[in-house]
Amino acid sequence: MTFSDAHEKAHIGHAVLDAIEEQDMDQLHELFGERGRVWRNFDPVPRSFAELRGGLSKMSSFLTSFKYDDRRLTEAEGCSVIQTTFRARSRSGAEVTMPMLLIVRADDLGIVYVEEYLDTAQMPPSDLTLNDV
Numbered sequence: 001m002t003f004s005d006a007h008e009k010a011h012i013g014h015a016v017l018d019a020i021e022e023q024d025m026d027q028l029h030e031l032f033g034e035r036g037r038v039w040r041n042f043d044p045v046p047r048s049f050a051e052l053r054g055g056l057s058k059m060s061s062f063l064t065s066f067k068y069d070d071r072r073l074t075e076a077e078g079c080s081v082i083q084t085t086f087r088a089r090s091r092s093g094a095e096v097t098m099p100m101l102l103i104v105r106a107d108d109l110g111i112v113y114v115e116e117y118l119d120t121a122q123m124p125p126s127d128l129t130l131n132d133v
Helices: 006-010 012-022 025-032 049-062
Strands: 037-040 043-048 063-076 079-090 095-107 110-118
Touching (some): 012 025, 025 049
Antiparallel strands (some): 095 110
């Protein structure tokens, strides 16, 4: 997959969120490739998709029906900024709502770097921490 025009690059962040909602690991791997990295405000080490893949799968062990609502995309020099609200339900039925901001940098080959900012105080208590995801 190549992302040759500015429109495709700008909307690659939406494609990532769509793939997470659908738990489509193949699509995420295609978007990230081997070189894309994700930095998260609760994990100081940038991670590859391969490192995050297991954690994304674990997320479904304590959250159901992931959804990113109210997506707002802003194109900036060399990146796209997406403001959204992550919504899910815990297995116990509690609603989870977290404001989220993604800064996505992509080139013709796909994602180069993502910065992910979550309000982690909104996560329900769990034996699984966000660092496991």
